[in-house]
Amino acid sequence: MDAPSFRNNTRFASTMKFLREALKLDISEVDKEGGPARSYVTNIERGDDMPITDDTISKYAAAFSSAKPRTLLDAADPSLESFLRSYATLFKAFEDFAATSERDARLTEERKWSPEKQNMAAQRLFIGINVLTDEPMWCDVLTAPEHNKGDRRVRSIPAAITEYENRGGVDHMLLQIAQDQPALTLIPHTFATSANFISDKAWIDWSLRGGKGFSFGVNRSAFSKAVIDPIANVTSLYRALQRAEILGANGTDMVTLAWAILGANAAADRTGHTPIECLDDIAEIVGRAEEKIAGTVPEPLQIRTVTEKYLLPWALQHTVATWDVRFDVEPDPDSDQLNTITWVANRLHDSRTLPAADVTGYAVCLYDHEQFPRLAEVLADLNRPAITYTPGRLAGDEHRAQTAELCTVGPHPAFGLVRAAGTNEWTPVQLYSAQPPSYEQVGALEAR
Numbered sequence: 534m535d536a537p538s539f540r541n542n543t544r545f546a547s548t549m550k551f552l553r554e555a556l557k558l559d560i561s562e563v564d565k566e567g568g569p570a571r572s573y574v575t576n577i578e579r580g581d582d583m584p585i586t587d588d589t590i591s592k593y594a595a596a597f598s599s600a601k602p603r604t605l606l607d608a609a610d611p612s613l614e615s616f617l618r619s620y621a622t623l624f625k626a627f628e629d630f631a632a633t634s635e636r637d638a639r640l641t642e643e644r645k646w647s648p649e650k651q652n653m654a655a656q657r658l659f660i661g662i663n664v665l666t667d668e669p670m671w672c673d674v675l676t677a678p679e680h681n682k683g684d685r686r687v688r689s690i691p692a693a694i695t696e697y698e699n700r701g702g703v704d705h706m707l708l709q710i711a712q713d714q715p716a717l718t719l720i721p722h723t724f725a726t727s728a729n730f731i732s733d734k735a736w737i738d739w740s741l742r743g744g745k746g747f748s749f750g751v752n753r754s755a756f757s758k759a760v761i762d763p764i765a766n767v768t769s770l771y772r773a774l775q776r777a778e779i780l781g782a783n784g785t786d787m788v789t790l791a792w793a794i795l796g797a798n799a800a801a802d803r804t805g806h807t808p809i810e811c812l813d814d815i816a817e818i819v820g821r822a823e824e825k826i827a828g829t830v831p832e833p834l835q836i837r838t839v840t841e842k843y844l845l846p847w848a849l850q851h852t853v854a855t856w857d858v859r860f861d862v863e864p865d866p867d868s869d870q871l872n873t874i875t876w877v878a879n880r881l882h883d884s885r886t887l888p889a890a891d892v893t894g895y896a897v898c899l900y901d902h903e904q905f906p907r908l909a910e911v912l913a914d915l916n917r918p919a920i921t922y923t924p925g926r927l928a929g930d931e932h933r934a935q936t937a938e939l940c941t942v943g944p945h946p947a948f949g950l951v952r953a954a955g956t957n958e959w960t961p962v963q964l965y966s967a968q969p970p971s972y973e974q975v976g977a978l979e980a981r
Contacts, residue, residue, distance in 0.1 A: 538586045539625040541577055544698070544944050545585065548620075549593065550578040551697050552690065556600040556608055568596025590621045597690075607689050612957035616691050616940075619950050619959040623943035626664045626961060636662045637966040643669055646715050655716035655918035656930035660937065660951060661964035670951060670962055672937035675710065677703040677925035679938060679954075691950070691959075695940045702941035706949070706964060707927040712744060715895055717919040719909055721902035722751040724924055749908065750850055750901030758854035759898055762809040763847045763911045764794045765801075773798075779910045780843050789831040789839045792819050796836075809851045812840050846904055857881055 553563060553574075560578075564571040569592045576583055594617050600608035610616075627633065639662055646654060660670040678691040695703060711718040748756040763780060767773050773791035782790040793812075796819040800811035816833035823830050831839075856878050863873040898919070900908055909921045909931075921928045936954040943949060947967040950959045 538584045539621065539628050541581060541583045541585050542624070542944065543580050545621075545624055546578050546580040548694060548698060548942075549574075552597060552694065553578075555606050555693060556597055558596065558600055563593075563596045566596040566599040568592045585621065585624070587618075587621075590617050593617060605688050606693055610690055612952065612959060613690055615952075615957055615959045616694075616950065619961045620694075620942060622664060622961040623948045623950070626963070627944040627948065627967065633963070633967050636664075636667065636963045637968065639667070639669075640963065640966055644713050651715050654714045655920055656933075658710060658714065658920070658927060658929050660710070660939070661949075661962045664948075664961040664963055670937075670960070672935050672951075672953075673930040673933045674926065674928045674936040675707060676927075676936060676938055676954070677707075678940050691938075691940050695942055698943075699941045699946070702946070703939055704924055706939065706941050707922060707925075709965070711920055711922055711927055712895065712897070714920060717747075717896045717898055717912070717917070719898050719900055719912075719919050719921045721923060722748070722753075722899040723902070724922075725899045745896040747896060747898040748900065749854075749898055750846075750905050751899055753899055756899060758850075759900075760851065760854045761847070761908075761912070761915075762807045762851060763915075764797055764808045764844065765915060767794050767798045767808070770795055776914060777843075779907060779914050781907055782839065782843055786839050786842070789835050790843050792822075792831050793836050793840050793844070795819070807851070809844065809848050810855075812844060812848055815840065855881055 553560070558566070560571050560574045563569065563574050568574065569577070569589055573589070577585070577589075591614075594614040597617075598608055598613055600606075643659060643662075657671050657673060658675050660672060660675065662668070663670050678695055679689055680692045746753075746756040747759040749759040749761060764776060767776055770791055773794040774787060776794055777787045777790035780790065793815050794808070796815040797808035797811045799818050800806075800814040801808040804811060804814075816836045819830055819836060820833070857880075859877045861875040861877055863875070902908075909919050909928075912919045918930075937951050938954055940950040940959075941964075943961075945967050947963055947965040949962055949964050951962045952959045
């Protein structure tokens with residue numbers, strides 16, 4: 534891929550100097566190893582106004598690739614030349630204000646999310662517009678660039694440049710992309726409560742646009758408690774086995790839990806409650822199945838054991854999200870003890886509400902990942918798929934797992950580089966509206 538010429542600027546100059554020094558090459562070595570001439574490198578790193586041509590990029594790639602294995606950067610990365618050429622293309626694209634404005638409009642249109650596309654918003658992530666083809670780019674999982682390959686002491690150049698130019702930028706962009714998907718995004722509370730997340734512009738924008746906030750397994754006063762029944766909508770033993778596996782059970786536990794799930798759904802149909810509210814009735818109902826089949830069903834003790842192991846944490850969370858519980862105490866005038874206690878409970882949500890029915894749209898849910906690591910899989914099986922964010926990773930459909938790596942680099946925060954994981958070809962992409970400022974404005978922002 535040819536990178537048309539563009540004018541040198543402070544961002545490009547400083548990054549080339551950073552990379553040269555990180556590879557422990559002095560200017561004369563760059564010249565000697567087939568890179569640009571010594572005087573040319575000096576002028577570039579000084580930020581002189583001069584054209585940067587495709588030939589210059591090719592020479593830089595040749596020189597950097599020849600760096601001896603004396604640094605902690607992987608100069609032998611086969612994607613290096615593609616990275617540098619795509620990186621240069623970003624600067625050329627940024628100079629073309631007319632084309633950038635057209636992509637701005639296209640990005641706005643794509644993020645309107647037509648009804649047809651909304652159905653896949655929790656599974657397919659919209660990245661941005663391919664600068665080379667003007668086509669939209671999608672993936673199932675989007676990650677920060679891989680830091681290491683093989684020898685964990687050696688760091689990848691794309692990761693090093695990304696951190697140099699925009700420390701924390703990938704996570705900011707992942708959150709920005711998530712909050713623009715009309716879907717629920719799950720965020721482990723251990724990450725969400727960090728200073729970086731609370732102060733992140735993406736989280737502020739999420740709140741300002743009216744996005745709903747929920748919590749599950751954690752207590753956050755500003756967030757509504759998510760009402761999630763992890764065993765709802767199961768009417769056959771086959772489906773119960775699938776749900777049991779999703780909840781983390783295997784072997785005999787999986788079969789026993791499947792019977793428990795099926796029994797809870799049967800009890801729910803009889804009582805008008807949700808299945809997770811019917812755990813006390815399971816053993817009796819499952820026992821009746823032996824009258825209809827020539828086989829073995831779990832014993833009551835087995836059912837109670839797996840129910841406590843796999844369902845009790847979910848049941849406790851469902852109760853506190855569904856009920857407002859208080860107590861009233863009436864003292865006995867003839868006794869020193871308070872012996873009359875009255876519990877007062879008011880339902881906050883209709884027990885027949887579909888699982889997680891109100892956890893949709895532009896929403897975020899902070900949850901306890903350690904206790905509920907399979908929350909995303911449970912929601913997907915309840916036909917309420919969600920995006921999951923963890924530092925450096927935004928995941929939609931984990932089963933398709935068309936994974937892409939993102940580098941937030943280039944002349945403007947709206948641009949970046951993307952490649953399919955495991956490949957060596959980088960693609961320049963416009964992620965958001967650039968509304969291009971001058972290089973002087975960009976430099977002023979970087980200096981803050």
